Amino acid sequence: MNKTLENRFYYLDNFVTVVDSVRARYRHLLSLEEQAFVDGFGDLPQASAALLVRMVMRKGELFRFSKLRYDEIGCAASAAAPLIAAGWVEPRPLLDIGQLFRVLTKVEIAAAFPQLRQVARKSEQLDFLRQAEGGAAGVRSLEEWWPGAADSLLQLCEPVAALCDRLRLMFFGNLYQDWSEFVLSELGIFKYEQVDLSPAAQGFGSRQDIDDYLHLHACRERFLGGEELHAVVTDISAQPYPNPWLEERRGKLLFQVAQHYERNGELAPALRLYAGSSRPGARLRAIRVLERCGQPEAAFALAQQAEQQAESEAEQQQLLRVMPRLRRALGHPRLTPSAAVGIAQHEIALPQPAPGISVEQALSGHLACADAPARYVENALINSLFGLLFWDAVFTPVPGAFFHPFQSGPADLHSPDFRLRRAPQFEAGFALLRSGGYRQAILHNFRIKENTQSPFVFWGAIDAPLLAMALDCLPPRHLQLCFERILQDIKSNRSGLPDLIQFWPAEQRYRMIEVKGPGDRLQDNQIRWLDYFARHDIPVAVYYVQWTGESA
Known part of the structure; x- marks a missing residue:
């Protein structure tokens, strides 16, 4: 027992x-x-x-x-x-x-x-x-x-x-985990990486950090409880916290309150809060609020500033849609759009599958053959390869990253300086890609870390044959390009990867396949990955599937 x-x-x-x-x-x-x-x-x-x-x-x-x-x-x-x-x-x-x-x-x-x-x-x-x-x-x-x-x-x-x-x-290190974490671990439901929790790696550096966290948490609970917004905002610090981890939480709360104001049509306080939030996406929301307020000049000036120093690919992508509209509103001449990167696209008609069979499974079964197996992997494969290669980097006990034995990943995973704080460990992983030692490292961690919680490794979606084919067919240069992009914006770039991957083991090559069923369209994060693949000559295609009729 x-x-x-x-x-x-x-x-x-x-x-x-x-x-x-x-x-x-x-x-x-x-x-x-x-x-x-x-x-x-x-x-x-x-x-x-x-x-x-x-x-x-x-x-x-x-x-x-x-x-x-x-x-x-x-x-x-x-x-x-x-x-x-x-x-x-x-x-x-x-x-x-x-x-x-x-x-x-x-x-x-x-x-x-x-x-x-x-x-x-x-x-x-x-x-x-x-x-x-x-x-x-x-x-x-x-x-x-x-x-x-x-x-x-x-x-x-x-x-x-x-x-x-x-x-x-x-x-x-948070208030959403509770005492049940102990039970889940002891029952073997969850298995966690054992990280050094020495004083040098402790999460809180001062009592003020703890007080500030509790205060922000109380403000958030009041906001979610429907308290009058002005009263809540008044109690949120108007000055950024020196602790980046807490500042991220403050920025998120201000962003959420601003969204609530915006949805209610209260644009002036929404704009003020977006301007005071360091959260990614706040500047773009401010641009759109300025548009709604009838201030296209101010919106255009802020958008130009964003163009000069975009915070992410996602913001760049949205600016490509916003700027033409603002230029028209201000009477500026239309700019010639840059040439689109070519991506292989196919339209295919398949028999209507049986209930419970997804469009991805239907296309995978249609394309696969003995010499070219296809697997439905979506975000699981590339993320898992990343997590297995950089396991030691992800679980490096830098200050403020780990608080207790029940963490599936570091608390600063989405911080802008996540990679910088672990630069030697990440460089060691990229060095293995250059030297050829990456394969052994990935398979070794796959064996010894089996079912250990990780923010990147999808244990239920990967297996030894899939890893072996991927490591045979994906060149290390392609892996490095994918891993570099994940590290550019972990929160955004862990998702949006193509649905399928098809291998030709005898030829040591592959292609990724994004699948769209009837009436479906590409999402923004998928478009960004496809564009990245095309620009770096990583084989990828998009299949648009239509049904020919009902299944028998």
Whole structure:
């Protein structure tokens, strides 16, 4: 049996792992009160520590004793006593009406307030009682609200709940991962690369970084919760953070709020936020908002600036569509477009496939033969070859990249300086492409890293025969060109690769094939890859498929 299933206190052990890790790596970033908590937690009786962790891992801060029943803990009242003595749990919390309704069932509400028995819905009961009580309701204990209550409450004190979120952030480096990561790993569902987590590679450099993250997270939760936008924006720092990782998060949040303003037709605040966001794409959105505001001169000036120093291929591609429109609006002469790069295109009619057979599978079956197998790989093959060759580079423990043992990739994967911070490791991989040692390195990592989580390797879509054919047929120069482009913009260029690859092993050659079914068209990121392949003489073709009739 799995050790997680055998150990009834597995969740407590996981929490202790987090506490011990934070105490060892970040003690200097904890306040005296926080240090007292991480030191004192280990002195609790096991049942008390387990009860606290159960409460931390559940939703909300109010808990009924009748719901705190765990065989391994035993009597909840006895387990809670040391927590109450430490001031971490409140035994008779004061509740407002809203909190009271959240902890009571509809039947219990009717028992506590007989006047509400004829009110159908719980929400209507709450509205009725608020109106009846007016401003005199205040806060009371459960026993004062309902003298006949057969249950009592515990409340996890807010400073303890906030500190546990802080500990989780310091351990995981984010707040979207939770305690289930331990279980998934121990059950063997996920396997992670073991990265050096020495102090030199720690994720947080200062307490301010942690405070800023928590503040941004709170602003984001308020935004997603529908709070008035101006109030949220006012609380977001107007100045860029010196920490690039946090600045990226600030830029993303400002961009999302600006999009919301734009969708609502509030163009002035949208434009202001786009101008203050460092997120890729913000400048292009600002250009379009200026157009909508009737300011083509300003839009044209900003677009010219972007042309001089485009932030990405995606922006360059969009500018090719925006600039002709702006030139027309301002009466500027039309520029002669540059000649398009030629890409082989084919139209083909195939029998309607059986249900469940995709257009890619249908074309693959039509084109493949014994001497020229075809595989449906889409983004999996090139990304996996990249990830296997540069495994050590991707998992280099530079500061701010790895926080805990459950990361599928570095936290700074999409940062502009991702490659620069690992320059020696990436250069070593490219040197293997030049020397011929890349094949051995890729196959070695395929064997020893099997099913280990990676942001690039698609374990379920690659196998040994596919890798062998790819390494036989794809020249190292073509691999280098593909890998260089991925590193130019990892977020954008990990996708958009052609659907199929066909090999001619006897001739050690191949071609990539983008497949479009009836009514489908090329997406922007696909167009950019196709253009790149054509410019560098990498064999690629686009097949437009039509159906000849229904399947039998």
